Amino acid sequence: MQLTPQQLKDFDELGYLFMPECFNAEEVALLKQEASNVLAQQRPEIWREKNGAPRTAFAAHTYNDACNILASHPRLVKPLQQLFGEDVYVHQFKINAKAAFTGEVWQWHQDFPTWHADDGMPDARAMNIAVFLDEVMPINGPLMLVPRSHKAGALKSEHDLETTSYPLWTLDQPTVTEMVEKNGIVTPTGRAGGVLMFHANLVHGSAGNITPYPRRIVYLTLNSVSNAIAKPTRPEFIAHRDFTPVKPVADDALQRYIGKKAA
Amino acid sequence: MQLTPQQLKDFDELGYLFMPECFNAEEVALLKQEASNVLAQQRPEIWREKNGAPRTAFAAHTYNDACNILASHPRLVKPLQQLFGEDVYVHQFKINAKAAFTGEVWQWHQDFPTWHADDGMPDARAMNIAVFLDEVMPINGPLMLVPRSHKAGALKSEHDLETTSYPLWTLDQPTVTEMVEKNGIVTPTGRAGGVLMFHANLVHGSAGNITPYPRRIVYLTLNSVSNAIAKPTRPEFIAHRDFTPVKPVADDALQRYIGKKAA
Numbered sequence: 001m002q003l004t005p006q007q008l009k010d011f012d013e014l015g016y017l018f019m020p021e022c023f024n025a026e027e028v029a030l031l032k033q034e035a036s037n038v039l040a041q042q043r044p045e046i047w048r049e050k051n052g053a054p055r056t057a058f059a060a061h062t063y064n065d066a067c068n069i070l071a072s073h074p075r076l077v078k079p080l081q082q083l084f085g086e087d088v089y090v091h092q093f094k095i096n097a098k099a100a101f102t103g104e105v106w107q108w109h110q111d112f113p114t115w116h117a118d119d120g121m122p123d124a125r126a127m128n129i130a131v132f133l134d135e136v137m138p139i140n141g142p143l144m145l146v147p148r149s150h151k152a153g154a155l156k157s158e159h160d161l162e163t164t165s166y167p168l169w170t171l172d173q174p175t176v177t178e179m180v181e182k183n184g185i186v187t188p189t190g191r192a193g194g195v196l197m198f199h200a201n202l203v204h205g206s207a208g209n210i211t212p213y214p215r216r217i218v219y220l221t222l223n224s225v226s227n228a229i230a231k232p233t234r235p236e237f238i239a240h241r242d243f244t245p246v247k248p249v250a251d252d253a254l255q256r257y258i259g260k261k262a263a
Numbered sequence: 264m265q266l267t268p269q270q271l272k273d274f275d276e277l278g279y280l281f282m283p284e285c286f287n288a289e290e291v292a293l294l295k296q297e298a299s300n301v302l303a304q305q306r307p308e309i310w311r312e313k314n315g316a317p318r319t320a321f322a323a324h325t326y327n328d329a330c331n332i333l334a335s336h337p338r339l340v341k342p343l344q345q346l347f348g349e350d351v352y353v354h355q356f357k358i359n360a361k362a363a364f365t366g367e368v369w370q371w372h373q374d375f376p377t378w379h380a381d382d383g384m385p386d387a388r389a390m391n392i393a394v395f396l397d398e399v400m401p402i403n404g405p406l407m408l409v410p411r412s413h414k415a416g417a418l419k420s421e422h423d424l425e426t427t428s429y430p431l432w433t434l435d436q437p438t439v440t441e442m443v444e445k446n447g448i449v450t451p452t453g454r455a456g457g458v459l460m461f462h463a464n465l466v467h468g469s470a471g472n473i474t475p476y477p478r479r480i481v482y483l484t485l486n487s488v489s490n491a492i493a494k495p496t497r498p499e500f501i502a503h504r505d506f507t508p509v510k511p512v513a514d515d516a517l518q519r520y521i522g523k524k525a526a
Contacts, residue, residue, distance in 0.1 A: 108473065138402070144473075187401070207472070208471050210469075211407070211448060212444070
């Protein structure tokens with residue numbers, strides 16, 4: 001999958017690209033089932049909300065076959081190879097649960113300041129790609145993006161150790177207000193299978209989820225091989241040290257995996 | 264203002280009525296300013312979020328002139344007199360701040376169980392009328408309603424003393440899930456000046472607000488005079504003991520107040 005000139009232009013200008021229904025119903029059904037299997041496990045890679053509900057399953061591609069395929073999926077990997085003009089490796093792979101009723105907030109932040117401060121990532125040549133495993137609606141804690149905010153570069157961030165169980169470098173209210181006054185907020189929503197890529201310096205956050213609708217999303221973080229992290233401080237399952245370039249699998253790899261499982 | 268036959272039918276069926284732009288820009292500007300004045304005060308009627316931001320200003324109609332007019336405004340009072348077929352009195356008047364960035368959740372609940380358990384209100388012949396003081400958007404913690412849920416009557420509720428600073432009788436997750444599976448969720452949104460009335464047994468809640476957009480709403484609770492509370496346990500400013508029927512003011516009373524202030 002290659003991005004079109006229009007998509008490249010949009011990404012440059014807005015800092016994000018949303019591709020609805022990038023994965024089909026069968027692929028989505030598999031990924032949903034596998035995500036449920038993963039989130040039901042008890043292991044150190046799976047972090048929990050203050051109330052005990054699973055919040056984030058890290059490194060699921062290292063202990064789940066379908067996630068492993070997804071981490072090398074050409075619909076995710078090739079656009080980033082194209083954007084960065086070089087090979088990429090998996091910096092992080094996580095399933096964010098945003099559970100029904102109890103899914104907690106992600107405060108406003110850019111991704112790069114955390115990767116820079118905590119992992120020693122030199123430049124903003126990495127990116128998060130979100131794969132929707134459930135329908136993302138306006139009411140179940142959708143990702144909120146501030147379009148064009150990536151143009152501001154890395155903004156002053158502070159280490160938030162209080163809001164949730166996940167330490168994050170977050171932006172202060174005046175900074176967010178200024179960005180939002182200039183650019184507004186968008187919330188790409190849509191059915192499971194949609195894919196959202198956004199620039200490492202794009203300002204984003206998400207509110208809590210009190211609805212009965214879970215909002216599970218896989219985040220694959222791919223980093224340019226020339227931009228490998230230099231001073232990791234977080235566990236290996238949060239910031240991988242294996243910089244081997246991803247080789248994209250076949251476009252039908254998930255379908256084939258389904259066939260193999262059924263056989 | 265009288266409700267039309269269609270509005271009466273919709274209310275009966277869905278359990279709520281939304282009237283966009285019920286108050287004009289001038290009236291809204293006044294109410295916004297007065298709400299800011301109220302919320303800036305330090306007094307026992309003003310409750311705060313865990314972080315100190317104002318959450319709810321109770322009984323503002325007893326210490327703010329514009330709020331006093333609003334509590335007797337015919338656009339709010341007359342529809343309820345019509346629906347209940349009798350006079351009504353002010354059971355509660357509050358400004359809910361849902362502050363920018365820090366506005367907290369209101370868990371799923373019906374209003375009547377709290378009025379019944381805490382105030383000894385005999386029947387569900389009271390109602391909340393919401394007046395939007397800011398634009399209510401999908402992203403700034405809009406009220407979420409479960410249409411038709413009022414038909415289920417008062418559901419089993421439990422006293423939630425933990426989630427926020429405001430004790431509330433709330434519904435458990437299986438009950439909400441069942442209601443939502445049947446009826447879905449709606450979030451009436453729109454510009455300041457909109458008015459939303461909803462049945463005392465309508466299931467509703469609202470998520471936190473992390474956006475820079477505050478979402479202040481006035482809630483006027485009017486109760487039928489024949490349904491006066493019998494066993495109040497909450498302070499007078501939360502559950503009023505003065506059952507004098509409201510006499511609706513003139514429709515242009517807020518406008519006249521603006522003129523008087525300017526003079």
